[in-house]
Amino acid sequence: MAGEACGDARALAKPVCLPAGTGHDSPALHAGVRASLRAAAQLARPFWMSERRYQAWALLAVLAGETVASAYMTVWLNAWNGRFMDALARYDAVALADIMGEFAILLATFVVLGVVAMLTGSMLQIVWRQWMTERFLDAWLGDSAFYRIERDQQVDNPDQRIVQDIDQFVTASCTLSVGLLSTLVRLVSFSLILWRLSGPLNMHVAHRVVSVPGYMLWAALIFASLTSCVTHWIGRPLMRLNFNKEGAEAHFRFMAASIREYAEQIALYRGASAEGRRMRASFDAIRGNFWQIVRFNLRFNPLTTAIIYISMIVPTFVVLPRYMAHAVTLGGMMRLSGSFAAVNGALSWFVQNYQALQGYRAIVARLDGLERAIASRQSQGAEDAGSIVCSVDTQRCLCAKQLTLRTPDGRVLTRDVNLAVHPAERWLIRGPSGVGKSTLIRALAGIWPYGSGQVTVPAGGGVLFLSQKNYVPAGTLKAALCYPGTDDAFDDDVCSNALTACRLERYAGSLYEVSRWGHRLSPGEQQRLAFARVLLQRPDFLLLDESTSALDPEMESGLYQTVIDRLPDMAMVSIAHHRGLDALHTHSLWIEQAHMASV
Template identity: 40%
Template sequence: MNSPPTQKRAVWQLIKPFWVSEEKWRAWSMLITIVALSLGLVYISVQINQWNQVFYDALQNKNYPVFKAQLWRFTYLALIFIVLAVYKIYLTQGLQMHWRRWMTEKFMDKWLAHQAYYHTEQQQIVDNPDQRIAEDLNVLTQYSLSLSLGLLSSLVTLFSFVTILWHVSGPMTFMISGHTITVPGYMLWFALLYAGLGSLLIWWVGKPLVRLGFNQERYEANFRFGLIRIRENNDAIALYHGEPREAQQLSGRFDTLRANWWSIMRITRRLNIASNFYSQFAIVFPLLVAAPRYFSGAIQMGGMMQIASAFGEVQGALSWFIDAFSDLATWKACVNRLAGFNAAVDQVHHQQRGIQLRPESAQPLILDNLSLQLPDGQNLLDASSMTLKRGDRVLVVGPSGCGKSTLLRAIAGIWPYGSGTIGLDTASRALFLPQRSYIPIGTLREALSYPHLAADYSDEQLLKVLENCRLKHLQRWLDTGANWSHRLSPGEQQRLAFARAILTRPDILFLDEATSALDDETEQLMYCLLVDELPQVTLVSVAHRNSVAKYHQSCWRFSRPEENEPARMALSPLPVAG
């Protein structure tokens, strides 16, 4: 297993790929344009700073022609500033969406590859992956751009106004113990001291926000997941009259969310007190410091206003950390969550498989010394070997919890826990029908055709298979969109799965309790339909009812010698005893 990346490396692994990808030319051209617009905004700010001196000197000297000319100058400077600011925001939003789209596609592909979505849930190594892909990627791209561009703008502003502030503020002379001390460009040193003390104060007050923000995202996602679970299982909850228990669980999750939010509020309140005091006092602070030179006649009002403006720009640039602290805390929490998600998916991709898969051509399925385990290492099945020939129909039986369904997952390649080898004919088309069939949201045509495209089958094929599977009453809803997993009963869903199998016409078909919700008559009909429509299919069925034994030729029986010991699998003749 790879060692976890450091914080800096984790951030770099998240941010770098987009900027060296196939999108790099468009991304860099947009970014360079945005940077150019940001530099243009700083240039206009420098011009407005110089305008301050001329304008306020004209006011003090009551020079109307200069006053009028400066109004016109401010007008075109303001218009240019507005155009630059508008297009900077517009292009930044566009670049953010390009970046987010690219990262979303990559994260979704990575999450879906090698069934990582399945294994991360099985191993409980990452919470709420949907929220991390949907929301955290949005926060990462938005805040990475806004914070980095804000930092760049602050640095350029700082370097642009440092020289101005140095020259316009002039020296400050004072006496200490009979010694005359002169500080050149004294306003610059006041700005550095003011911003430095403010940054230290804000960091000390707000540092818990990173941890609290991380937790808040998780608690919000957990609460939302609880609400979604009620929607997904509304029928069962209603039958159990489980509303009080669900309300209790939701209230518990919300109480956790609320307690963490109150902690955020308390920290944010202290942070706002410090930052608002800092920003409000910064308005009058340069005027107080420059006032002695103004009243002594060393500078005019225009000079004083230029000093105040330059001080504000330098102080604002130096205060980037203070102004962006809340966004930095949110960004850092988001980076931590995405880095954890990335590491968890990488762990799944690089984990060593205990059960080895190999391509097979002589037989459709060979189990060679196969043993099964749970993710925590508990043994389910002792080493067993079996061979399935083409056209064989095998019934898998045994007590509940002995590993029958896990065996099918291992054959499907999604259960790596155990040892031994599974040989599966890669040239043959395999189809697995679980007990609870997955039905995507969409039209009934799309649900029936899944996992293939609806266009792969004609109306005649779909209507015929619905009729054969006792779903004729659904024919008129073929092009109706709905959440069919809620509209169809469990029995209808299982018949829909059989209809998929007949449409797909696999070479190897695995049924995992696929008729558990059907009555005996309908169960017999479904198996008869399979035998008639797919006479050459190799069939493996997991079932508890003996009524389906007659549709199979042999039996793989799971048995446990003792309680809490791993099961053993053996070939036995049919019919199966109860």
């Protein structure tokens, strides 16, 4: 397993090994900030141009208005602070009473604005997340993209990217964008105050007096620029570490979920110890990445902590010459210090949000990678080897013409297959293991692209595929039986009759019982449930890939005969090993390595 190949994560200087697919799915992961911004814009743009755009833009306008109003209130609070300190310096009790009344108004306004921001921001986030989740779900489930991504191992854990990363992307997009807007408004507002109140700084340079107008604004610009450059220089590795962290955590959760999914099989194999080893090996990747982040923070956190505390005293020392020269009052000094801190804070937005920004870039890279994987029709290996063309024809025939089947790495399994399956024909496919029998069935079903040639399915003709292990969703038994249709598509009597015909009469009265039927039913019962689906769906073409492997020969023959009797015009293509099925098929195929012979 990938987790076992990671080696000893205690070697902290070494890169952390992650599951296959991680780190190979988005150019935004390896490129610079511009690529991340382009990817983020590409992810966000469809929502802001969708049918929900009017509601989204209205909510955004309210948020922007609240941001501007809050910035104005901050300016007001800065002026209030100056008047408050001047009144204290004068021991003016009457003025203090009026000033405290003004503060009550400020406080109430800030509370109202905070509630508006919380409510509006929450509404925007849930609307955006719902729309984006539905869009990704439709794309992931449409055109069998979910199957192609897993088959070709294009990206890791697409389910987590939809469930968790979209939520984090929307939340971070709203938080960072609103924060940036607030920062820009405060920057402009307090820069004007700082320019107007700080006055010039006169310096003696080479026997000349040099006057620097608005010197505190220039000091804030220089200080913020220096701290931002140093922070980015030291913090560049963080984005990759965050990306690796998400991948390692997702892989660990996947392995834990697999133990729950296959609990019975693991218990029968006495595989608890093996699973423990696999889980610990997977956790080693988390631990290794964790200590890499700790090592990074040992360099990064002292820098940001120092910047925070230096920023607290720099404004006072910068304005101190003006105060000592009696050019400003104590209240004016406090107002200038607050304005300097506000400008510096706005200019240091990048420093203060550096870790959040790098985490955001990792999220963007994961979602961009999933979107690219969904959009890609096939992996590069399939493109190099050609692909099987699937088409629809008006003739009632399932056909394969000049079909060559390959593995994803290009190895030829079967070459030049020509097959025509007509209504009421029943074909039995046999051959040694590994020659491509199951691959041929999947090509006829239209889900195997590797190879060349053409597969033609009849227009409007239903094709149903039964595999050795069929999917049985949790919920009511009727919903599992009617899958992929809805449980109201068939009458209860029809469903009970189908169960009885497929030797599942003991469950005929349990149609509305809710359970995890994929675990409750035995493998043989699950295969009989799949045949009951055939009786309900009534397909024109039925493809069976060892779909009766868990049944005894008598039960197997009985199910085949039931389907043949009830659906006499249905065509069938089967892979099976029991000789007793020969008499139930009208044609037989024997597949050899790289060629096919028919009998």
